[in-house]
Amino acid sequence: xxISNNVSNIIVFKKLSEELSRLxxxxxxxxxxxxxxxxxxxxxxxxEEQNWVIHRLEDYLAICKKVHRAGxxxxxxxxxxxxxxxxxxxxxxxxxxxxxxxxxxxxxxGKDHRQIFRTFNYFEFTSYTLEEIYCRxxxxxxxxxxEVTRQLIESVEPIIEDQIMDPVFFxxxxxxxxxxxxxxxxxxxxxxxxxxxxxxxxxxxxxLNVIQVRLAD
Numbered sequence: 223x224x225i226s227n228n229v230s231n232i233i234v235f236k237k238l239s240e241e242l243s244r245l246x247x248x249x250x251x252x253x254x255x256x257x258x259x260x261x262x263x264x265x266x267x268x269x270e271e272q273n274w275v276i277h278r279l280e281d282y283l284a285i286c287k288k289v290h291r292a293g294x295x296x297x298x299x300x301x302x303x304x305x306x307x308x309x310x311x312x313x314x315x316x317x318x319x320x321x322x323x324x325x326x327x328x329x330x331x332g333k334d335h336r337q338i339f340r341t342f343n344y345f346e347f348t349s350y351t352l353e354e355i356y357c358r359x360x361x362x363x364x365x366x367x368x369e370v371t372r373q374l375i376e377s378v379e380p381i382i383e384d385q386i387m388d389p390v391f392f393x394x395x396x397x398x399x400x401x402x403x404x405x406x407x408x409x410x411x412x413x414x415x416x417x418x419x420x421x422x423x424x425x426x427x428x429x430l431n432v433i434q435v436r437l438a439d
Contacts, residue, residue: 243352254352289305299341312420313420326434335360348404363403363404366412370394382429408437
């Protein structure tokens with residue numbers, strides 16, 4: 223029996239997202255793989271985008287398994303970042319790596335601002351499904367003060383345009399980030415720590431973002 227590409231992608235996405243959901247649950251957090259078996263967000267993507275999402279899930283699970291094999295906890299943010307960098311053959315400024323604390327959320331973004339990787343504690347601060355996290359853009363999922371967003375974009379733009387290769391360390395006040403469309407509409411308080419270029423074989427491929435996050439009182 224020949225399985226169509228779309229059906230095949232649905233099967234693979236469900237398998238991978240369910241596996242990651244179980245992994246997150248073992249760490250004490252509940253993140254559903256998807257809200258409906260119809261996968262409306264995943265199915266709204268073009269085939270190329272579906273494949274991109276599937277590859278990122280495969281990458282993330284592979285990185286987590288490497289951390290487990292090394293006998294380290296997934297909540298060890300710095301070690302998880304190191305494994306993520308090795309997996310993608312990325313490098314970044316060592317000064318930024320050295321300031322990563324267990325409580326920080328660290329994210330890798332491509333030049334197109336799509337999130338490639340996040341530290342495991344990201345899942346402590348979300349009520350979105352994995353399908354939403356992987357298939358919907360961040361600006362649809364989250365809302366924050368426009369002035370803060372403007373400052374962040376201005377900080378990242380010189381990196382994306384390959385004008386600077388040095389990290390940017392922030393001195394910004396803590397600000398709120400609200401989930402726009404989730405069931406729980408969580409509010410987080412975040413403080414930007416640093417952003418730095420991600421390099422692969424001497425070529426700029428994106429940026430690494432470090433944030434201190436807590437759930438709002």
